[in-house]
Amino acid sequence: MKFASEFRDPALARALLSAIADKADALGASRAKPLHIMEICGGHTHSIFRYGLDKLVHEGIEFIHGPGCPVCVLPMARVDECVEIAERPGVIFTTFGDAMRVPGHRKSLMQAKAGGADVRMVYSPLDALELARRNPEREVVFFGLGFETTTPSTALSVQQAAREGLRNFSVFCNHITVPEPIKALLDDPDMVLDGFIGPGHVSMVIGVHPYDFIARDYGKPIVVAGFEPTDLLQSILMILTQVAEGRAAVENQYGRVVPEHGNPVSLAAIDDVYEKRPSFEWRGLGEIDASGLRIRPKYRAFDAEEKFGIGYARTRAPVPEIAGCECGKVMVGKLKPTQCPQFGKGCSPEMPLGALMVSSEGACAAYWQYGSRVAAE
Amino acid sequence: MCLGIPGRIIAWVDKASLMAMAEVSGVRRAVNVACVAGEDPIGKWALIHVGFAMALIDEDEAARTLEALRDLGEAQEAVEQMRAADLALEAAP
Ligand code: SF4
Numbered sequence: 001m002k003f004a005s006e007f008r009d010p011a012l013a014r015a016l017l018s019a020i021a022d023k024a025d026a027l028g029a030s031r032a033k034p035l036h037i038m039e040i041c042g043g044h045t046h047s048i049f050r051y052g053l054d055k056l057v058h059e060g061i062e063f064i065h066g067p068g069c070p071v072c073v074l075p076m077a078r079v080d081e082c083v084e085i086a087e088r089p090g091v092i093f094t095t096f097g098d099a100m101r102v103p104g105h106r107k108s109l110m111q112a113k114a115g116g117a118d119v120r121m122v123y124s125p126l127d128a129l130e131l132a133r134r135n136p137e138r139e140v141v142f143f144g145l146g147f148e149t150t151t152p153s154t155a156l157s158v159q160q161a162a163r164e165g166l167r168n169f170s171v172f173c174n175h176i177t178v179p180e181p182i183k184a185l186l187d188d189p190d191m192v193l194d195g196f197i198g199p200g201h202v203s204m205v206i207g208v209h210p211y212d213f214i215a216r217d218y219g220k221p222i223v224v225a226g227f228e229p230t231d232l233l234q235s236i237l238m239i240l241t242q243v244a245e246g247r248a249a250v251e252n253q254y255g256r257v258v259p260e261h262g263n264p265v266s267l268a269a270i271d272d273v274y275e276k277r278p279s280f281e282w283r284g285l286g287e288i289d290a291s292g293l294r295i296r297p298k299y300r301a302f303d304a305e306e307k308f309g310i311g312y313a314r315t316r317a318p319v320p321e322i323a324g325c326e327c328g329k330v331m332v333g334k335l336k337p338t339q340c341p342q343f344g345k346g347c348s349p350e351m352p353l354g355a356l357m358v359s360s361e362g363a364c365a366a367y368w369q370y371g372s373r374v375a376a377e
Numbered sequence: 378m379c380l381g382i383p384g385r386i387i388a389w390v391d392k393a394s395l396m397a398m399a400e401v402s403g404v405r406r407a408v409n410v411a412c413v414a415g416e417d418p419i420g421k422w423a424l425i426h427v428g429f430a431m432a433l434i435d436e437d438e439a440a441r442t443l444e445a446l447r448d449l450g451e452a453q454e455a456v457e458q459m460r461a462a463d464l465a466l467e468a469a470p
Contacts, residue, residue: 008444043380043451050449094465096427097458123455123462124428126409130466149381153429156411160394201381204424204432227380228445257424257432265412266431360450 007051007229016233021058023240029060036062036192037239038185038333040178041199042069042361043227049370051229061236064333067181067285068199069361070146071098072331072354075283078145078174079104081310085141085172086117088308092135094128095143097121102355125157125171132161132169141304144171149201151175151293152266155273158295158302172304172311173295175274178202179210180291181282185332186218195239197232198224200254205270207262208250215248226254273299280312283355284328327354330363337364344368381424381431382446382455383439386410388419399425402443402456 007013029035039045045065048054054063067073079102086093086109093109100110100121113119118138122128128142144154154171161169178199185191198211203224214222221242225235235253242249252258273296280292292312295303305311325347326340337343337356347353349365356362360369384401386408395411397418410418410430422439423430434442446452 008441043449046449046451047445097454097461120465121458121461122465123406123458124408126407126428127462127466134466149426149431152412152431153409153427156409156429201424201426201431204381226442227449228441256438257434259432263412263431265414269411 009230012230013233016230016237017056017058020061020233020237020240023237023244024058024060027060027240027244029058031059034060034062035194035240035243036064036333037195037197037236038064038066038193039197039232040066040068040182041197041202042072042359043201044197044199044225044232045069045363045366046361047227047229047232049366051232052370053229053232057233057236064193065330065363065366066185066196066333067282067331068147068178069356069359070150070176071102071359072327072356072362073176073181073282073284074099074102074145074174074355075281076104077281078312079108080106082109082143082172083107083112083117084310085304085308086112086119087115088139090137090139091118092131092138092140093117093119093143094122094125094131094140095119096123096145098359099143099145101352101358103352125154126160129157129161129166129169132166133164136168138168139307140169141308142169142171144173144175147176147178147199147202148205148270149199151274152205152263152269155266155269158273158299159269161302162299167301170302170304170307171295173274173293174312175293176280176282177276177291177293178206179213180288181285182211182214184285184288184291186214186220188332190334191332193220194243195220196222197235197239198222198250200224200226200231200258203252203254203258203262205263205266207260208252208258209261211250215250219248221248221251223251223253224258226257272296277312284331325354327356330356337367340364380446380449380451381426382452383422383434383442384408384425384430385422385439386418386420386430397430399423399430401425401459402452404456404459406459
């Protein structure tokens with residue numbers, strides 16, 4: 001972690017920290033009775049730990065790490081399906097690096113590659129398109145995963161493939177959306193949340209209005225935030241200010257990147273290529289209504305689920321997660337990573353048992369790398 | 378994967394398919410600029426996410442974001458992924 005004195009603007013960081021402390025004191029927040037603030041985005045989780053914000057802020061503020069790391073919420077069954085497609089003869093399976101080490105029941109994509117499957121790590125779905133152009137005799141499949149930040153890129157790639165009439169390119173679509181799981185969390189009577197830090201780059205695509213229901217229907221503040229430490233501190237202060245004033249609103253701290261109504265080109269591409277699934281399975285959260293996307297019938301030729309007959313709701317029976325993992329409870333903030341019996345024993349970044357240990361955006365990997373407030377004392 | 382990285386859009390590669398050359402932390406890569414093509418993106422800074430320019434940003438914002446991403450290790454990771462992807466394009470089956 002960094003010390004506040006090393007921040008780009010230490011004076012601002014200190015001023016924000018002390019303003020947060022004053023507000024938290026005025027609200028009577030303490031370690032025993034903290035205010036719970038959920039950061040939805042895994043990028044924010046990483047930033048909070050990297051800069052030690054969890055240790056620097058007033059002890060009456062407790063961060064709950066939300067389900068915003070797309071790799072972490074991926075059920076094992078989806079990884080199994082990736083492996084199954086990748087092992088088909090003639091297939092080149094392409095994926096972002098993050099997904100390579102996520103464990104499946106049989107193996108991860110990394111292990112499938114070691115076993116001879118042609119799995120390639122790409123930076124962009126455009127690389128998968130290029131592979132399809134260069135290898136017309138092979139089937140190139142791109143693993144489309146991620147939230148609304150990534151969804152436009154696969155949508156635009158499918159449109160491009162359609163324009164070119166590429167017949168050997170398809171997307172294995174496992175895209176998910178941010179607002180629906182937040183609603184599921186808010187409907188959970190066991191969840192005690194006082195406010196949300198909204199995702200920055202997702203909101204750059206969708207704008208701020210998809211969060212209106214959080215303030216309007218559930219009476220909770222949400223502030224869309226950037227990734228710098230002072231962005232996060234400022235957002236926390238904005239949330240506390242709303243709580244203190246008895247208000248709940250959607251506010252935008254990251255207006256320099258996030259337009260109120262999102263990015264129209266991205267939204268149009270998403271709408272053209274994808275439609276909502278009736279429901280989708282999330283690791284740790286179970287089935288959530290309308291939280292996943294699938295490729296519209298008009299782009300069926302580019303849908304790996306159609307091409308290979310594999311995918312969500314096509315797999316024979318739901319496959320259970322591994323016993324002894326507490327990923328689900330950690331995911332929704334009901335347990336700290338260190339409270340999982342596997343933490344540091346069966347499960348470490350070198351040998352991840354659960355996906356929360358794989359990605360730097362996962363809460364378990366962040367705890368492992370940076371430690372927690374409790375451990376620091 | 379979820380964070381964009383700032384890059385400077387330097388020239389068109391193929392205007393018809395909205396592909397332009399970007400420089401990201403010293404690495405050049407063709408990116409799709411469809412989402413920011415409302416105004417001429419050449420010479421501007423953009424947040425680039427998995428090969429797509431997603432938002433135009435000013436130079437100061439680009440510098441601040443890059444610094445945060447370097448701290449997080451995400452800038453290095455993005456550049457490594459771009460390099461690894463170039464290899465993946467060549468790899469023999
Ligand atoms: S320590 Fe491993 S098994 Fe336990 S919750 Fe974290 S990722 Fe899951």
